[in-house]
Amino acid sequence: MGFEKFGRKSFTAVTKTAKFVDLLAEGKVAGTVCKDCSAKFFPPRADCAKCFSKNMDWFEMPKKGKLETFTTAYYAPFGFESDPPYTMGVVDFGGGQKLFARLAKDIKPEDVKVGMDVTIRPLKYDDGQLSFEIIKA
Amino acid sequence: MKKEVAVIGVGQSSFVRGYEGSIRELAFEAFREAMQNAGITQKEVDASIFCSAPEYDKQRSPAGVLAEYLGLIPQPTFYVESVCSSSSTGVKVGYGMIKSGLHDVVVVLGFQKMSEITSAESQERMGRGADIQWEAPFGTMMPAYYALYAQAYMANHGLTHDDLMKVRIKASTYGVINERAVYRKPVKPEDFKQGDPEAKMAGPVAWPLRVGDCCANADGSSCIILANAEKAKTLSKKPVWIIGIGAASEAVNMAARPDFTKGLSVGYAASAQAYKMAGISAKDVKVAEVHDCFTIAEIMAYEGLGFAPVGEGKQLVREKATYKEGKIPVNVDGGLLSKGHPIGATGGSQIRTIVLQLRGEAGPMQVAGEPDIGLVHNIGGVGLYGNVTIFGRE
Numbered sequence A: 001m002g003f004e005k006f007g008r009k010s011f012t013a014v015t016k017t018a019k020f021v022d023l024l025a026e027g028k029v030a031g032t033v034c035k036d037c038s039a040k041f042f043p044p045r046a047d048c049a050k051c052f053s054k055n056m057d058w059f060e061m062p063k064k065g066k067l068e069t070f071t072t073a074y075y076a077p078f079g080f081e082s083d084p085p086y087t088m089g090v091v092d093f094g095g096g097q098k099l100f101a102r103l104a105k106d107i108k109p110e111d112v113k114v115g116m117d118v119t120i121r122p123l124k125y126d127d128g129q130l131s132f133e134i135i136k137a
Numbered sequence B: 001m002k003k004e005v006a007v008i009g010v011g012q013s014s015f016v017r018g019y020e021g022s023i024r025e026l027a028f029e030a031f032r033e034a035m036q037n038a039g040i041t042q043k044e045v046d047a048s049i050f051c052s053a054p055e056y057d058k059q060r061s062p063a064g065v066l067a068e069y070l071g072l073i074p075q076p077t078f079y080v081e082s083v084c085s086s087s088s089t090g091v092k093v094g095y096g097m098i099k100s101g102l103h104d105v106v107v108v109l110g111f112q113k114m115s116e117i118t119s120a121e122s123q124e125r126m127g128r129g130a131d132i133q134w135e136a137p138f139g140t141m142m143p144a145y146y147a148l149y150a151q152a153y154m155a156n157h158g159l160t161h162d163d164l165m166k167v168r169i170k171a172s173t174y175g176v177i178n179e180r181a182v183y184r185k186p187v188k189p190e191d192f193k194q195g196d197p198e199a200k201m202a203g204p205v206a207w208p209l210r211v212g213d214c215c216a217n218a219d220g221s222s223c224i225i226l227a228n229a230e231k232a233k234t235l236s237k238k239p240v241w242i243i244g245i246g247a248a249s250e251a252v253n254m255a256a257r258p259d260f261t262k263g264l265s266v267g268y269a270a271s272a273q274a275y276k277m278a279g280i281s282a283k284d285v286k287v288a289e290v291h292d293c294f295t296i297a298e299i300m301a302y303e304g305l306g307f308a309p310v311g312e313g314k315q316l317v318r319e320k321a322t323y324k325e326g327k328i329p330v331n332v333d334g335g336l337l338s339k340g341h342p343i344g345a346t347g348g349s350q351i352r353t354i355v356l357q358l359r360g361e362a363g364p365m366q367v368a369g370e371p372d373i374g375l376v377h378n379i380g381g382v383g384l385y386g387n388v389t390i391f392g393r394e
Helices: A019-025 B023-038 B062-069 B083-099 B119-127 B142-157 B161-175 B229-235 B265-278 B295-304 B313-318 B343-359
Strands: A030-034 A056-060 A065-073 A086-094 A097-103 A117-124 A130-136 B005-012 B047-051 B077-080 B105-113 B204-207 B219-228 B240-249 B287-289 B373-380 B385-392
Touching (some): A086 A117, A086 B142, B005 B229, B005 B343, B047 B083, B047 B343, B062 B105, B083 B219, B083 B240, B083 B385, B142 B204, B219 B229, B240 B265, B265 B295, B287 B343, B295 B313
Parallel strands (some): A097 A130, B047 B105
Antiparallel strands (some): A065 A086, A117 A130, B105 B219
């Protein structure tokens, strides 16, 4: 699958990490891990910045994390006008692994707190776009 | 004090909404003032550097076009970009060209005509201002990124909306007296009153940031003329010396940011380099310009520069320590919040303010006590780039 399927709206069509979208379709949110030096990356990379290897494998992101911070957007850029308000945040899984995404629409704004336990799940929009979102653990 | 590269001329256009002229005419406004300020002609200029954020420009490769209009051909010219910190990056490049002995006098011209493109085009480009592969697909924009930091500060450091409002009110105090500022109206606490339809600063943009927390877009230009020691001494009665330069970069993706409660890492890294080069510490700075694209950014800048410990930046606004009469005056020209933020022109405008302060020529904005050391903190993107430049006079 092409990378234009990723997210509410993609700005990148071609990348060596396009398999990320196929894995999303299988229900997995994955990063890449270097086969030579074991360095892990999220967002995924095709090239290892630590040892220059291009032998990369995929690993599934952890399930348990804490919401490090968040914001609720009341305005949106061009192409996202019908979406606001929506909340985006950063999840810290520990061990240097973090992830940025939107929070699920069904979490009430007053229930969102820094430090709350969260997990992630794949998401398919009505138009077939594939993404992932943050939900309460 | 190092006396190797000096600023001998400064200029800037008025920062306005919808400049009625082309980018070459806009650039000429700052150039004319800086050249007259330096008292030189184009014959004395050896090279020029042009700085902007290219996504707003319709002109491809503007350096050559602008150099011609400014009368700076056939001297070498080129373009430098680091988004909102483009023109302080340009000054760093110019410093290197002079220090290496390659040139004696270099013009650094920052410009941005944000109104060059329609607001729909601008909205689309702003959405792509960060990581277009992994973050823009979620619908990100600049206020949302800075709001992530504001939220982390509120949850961990006791920062309040009231603190952020105080940053905005301070900026407006000086926007009122700066005739080059785009936003010249005072801001009052009632402008932030929640639920009052008349309160124009209160509406949410990217919570916890509100309308009043965001800087004013503008069209504008700035010009800094740099010279080596020999030229500075013959051409200028009041040279202001660049005594410290620091610059750093950081991961673009929020997932790679180590700690949202510590602000922007580039602020710490760039200021450490600049202080070391200048042989000074934060307490020696008498007046500063910091990158307040959002109110939270000014609080984080205080901490990155060592004006306050991590998490305690809010105390400076609570105590009014960064007002003109305070112990460390910051952004007493209105800052990006009120003076305006024409992306590529901003760093040069900050430098102009500090040079005027050190020369005692800042008019109603002048800090008392004849300041001898001033600092400029200019950030590109969401702390993607950071430049800290320190200036001194004899």
